[in-house]
Amino acid sequence: MKKVACVIYPNFSLYEIVDLTSSLVLQYGIKVDYIAANKENILSEDGLICQATKTFDEVELNEYSCIVLPGMSDFTSALKDELLIQFLKQLKGKSIVIAAISSAPILLAKAGLLEDITFTGGIWQNFFGYFDFLSKENFMPKTIHQDKNIITAIGFAHQEFAKKVLATLGLCDDIEIVEKTSEELIFNMSDEEFAEFKACFEQS
Numbered sequence: 001m002k003k004v005a006c007v008i009y010p011n012f013s014l015y016e017i018v019d020l021t022s023s024l025v026l027q028y029g030i031k032v033d034y035i036a037a038n039k040e041n042i043l044s045e046d047g048l049i050c051q052a053t054k055t056f057d058e059v060e061l062n063e064y065s066c067i068v069l070p071g072m073s074d075f076t077s078a079l080k081d082e083l084l085i086q087f088l089k090q091l092k093g094k095s096i097v098i099a100a101i102s103s104a105p106i107l108l109a110k111a112g113l114l115e116d117i118t119f120t121g122g123i124w125q126n127f128f129g130y131f132d133f134l135s136k137e138n139f140m141p142k143t144i145h146q147d148k149n150i151i152t153a154i155g156f157a158h159q160e161f162a163k164k165v166l167a168t169l170g171l172c173d174d175i176e177i178v179e180k181t182s183e184e185l186i187f188n189m190s191d192e193e194f195a196e197f198k199a200c201f202e203q204s
Helices: 018-027 082-089 105-110 155-168 191-203
Strands: 003-007 032-036 064-069 097-101 144-147 150-153
Touching (some): 003 018, 018 032, 082 105, 097 105, 097 155, 144 155
Parallel strands (some): 003 064, 064 097, 097 150
Antiparallel strands (some): 144 150
C-alpha cells in the first residue's frame, strides 16, 4: 500500500494516534509522514515539541492511502488555520481513507467533508448550532463509526480506532469491533463553560 500522512497542529493528542502510527511503522513497515502548514515547532497537548516532515504544499495526495487527524485539547488554532482547512478540502471526493479521532472531526466538518457523512467524536453538543458547518443530524453517539471512506472515533477508543483503520487499509483481518452506542456518549458543557469557550474562541 501507499504511505500514510498524519496531520499535526497545536495541542494535538499523541496518545490518541500512537497505537495506530506505531503499528503502521513497526509492525507493517508503512511510511508515515507528519504534515502541517509549516515546519515550525508544534507543541502536543502534553508539551512535546514536534516538527512536521512535510508541509501541505509538499504533499502529493496520490502517494497516500490514508490521512490521520489526531484530536486536540483545544482546537481553536487548528480550526482557524486556513492552510489546514484548504488542504482538507482537497480530500473531498477522493478514495483516500480519512481517519479522525476525538475533536478532529470538527476540522473535517469545517472543510465540508461531513456534509453527507455520519460521524462520531468527542464533540460537545453545545457546538451544534454554534458552528453552522457542524450537523447534529449526522452525529452518531458511538465510540467508533465508519461511513464510506471516513472513520471517526471518540478519544478513549484509540485502540479500536487503530484496529479499524488498519483493517480498512487491508493490513489486518477486519475483526469485529464493538461499536458501542449510548446516550452516555453525548456530552454537554454547562452554560457557564460554554459562555467561557465562546468568549475565548471569538477573541482568539
